[in-house]
Ligand code: SF4
């Protein structure tokens with residue numbers, strides 16, 4: 001049995017462009033790979049190589065110091081520079097630039113595969129940290145810390161394949177094509193965390209993926225694991241909403257998944273974890289969807305981390321018409337890109353190039369008609385229209401009562417607003433104003 005959550009919207013999914021496209025390797029690998037030192041939400045890693053050094057696929061090139069996640073070469077070649085390069089999260093930041101020698105020679109110093117039957121929590125945490133695994137669904141938080149914090153405090157492990165962002169199908173293809181690995185990884189994590197239940201959650205229209213997982217579960221006879229198809233509603237894939245859907249539990253305001261006795265891992269993260277545990281492979285590649293009405297041949301690709309986004313687009317035949325908006329991460333919560341010079345990061349699941357007719361621009365000066373739709377759509381029970389008015393009045397006292405910190409920037413309010421008012425930005429501005437105590441507007 002599943003539960004529903006408050007609010008949400010139903011954008012056109014537009015997944016038909018890539019849902020039948022299997023994950024393909026690049027036929028031509030990029031000449032240059034860019035590995036940003038910041039690939040983890042808690043800060044930069046420390047480089048272990050310098051210009052002129054030779055590197056092999058899977059060789060460590062940056063380590064976690066006080067902050068950051070370990071990074072590994074995703075191609076073999078030579079380090080050309082450590083210099084500032086465009087970063088997909090905005091601005092430029094230091095990156096290790098590798099010139100690819102096209103030999104794909106692999107590093108021999110990988111750790112031995114671990115035995116799933118003997119795996120301990122300490123081994124799991126240590127291996128995930130070694131492999132540099134961060135949340136690959138967009139959060140980029142250190143996964144080893146999440147595992148360590150969750151141990152003994154959660155009863156349900158949720159493998160998030162909801163992928164409710166329109167256009168994106170990389171997670172779905174990964175589940176469909178690598179379900180055996182994903183189930184093995186989920187079971188290993190669940191055992192170490194002492195979870196009673198493992199829920200693999202996907203949208204109900206992904207029937208072939210559901211059947212693939214069900215077949216494997218029948219064969220393995222593991223009753224602790226369930227595949228749960230859920231009716232598509234954005235933002236089903238957000239942590240609080242997926243927990244409520246699976247367990248009926250609400251994460252308290254300001255709380256985390258652990259407060260609802262759940263641990264939620266994106267499916268790509270689970271795949272990377274099992275790869276590190278049972279193959280001794282660090283995180284060097286990931287699945288990325290390249291799509292949108294402006295792309296000549298939309299595809300799903302299995303790509304080296306650090307591949308310039310421009311190379312991915314070229315692999316898909318480039319643009320067939322002008323793109324009005326290019327983003328990573330999907331049209332609801334994605335990050336608009338000024339150009340394609342930034343590379344694929346550990347948490348990059350897509351490159352979406354939208355034509356003018358696909359992209360509904362916000363109207364900053366739009367007039368509110370007080371329809372209340374934004375209030376009904378907000379899954380966090382906020383009232384964007386009232387927040388907007390309080391912001392216009394610079395009324396800090398009112399704003400302080402609105403629980404602005406609960407906004408997860410899901411974009412439902414902006415999406416539903418008939419006046420096309422950029423409500424997500426408005427709520428973020430209000431939260432900033434409150435944080436600064438009203439200084440400067
Ligand atoms: S106010 Fe925040 S949480 Fe609510 S719909 Fe808008 S973006 Fe989502």
Ligand code: SF4
Nearest residue numbers: 368369371372374417
């Ligand atoms: S959805 Fe837009 S027009 Fe309707 S109440 Fe909210 S801000 Fe106003």
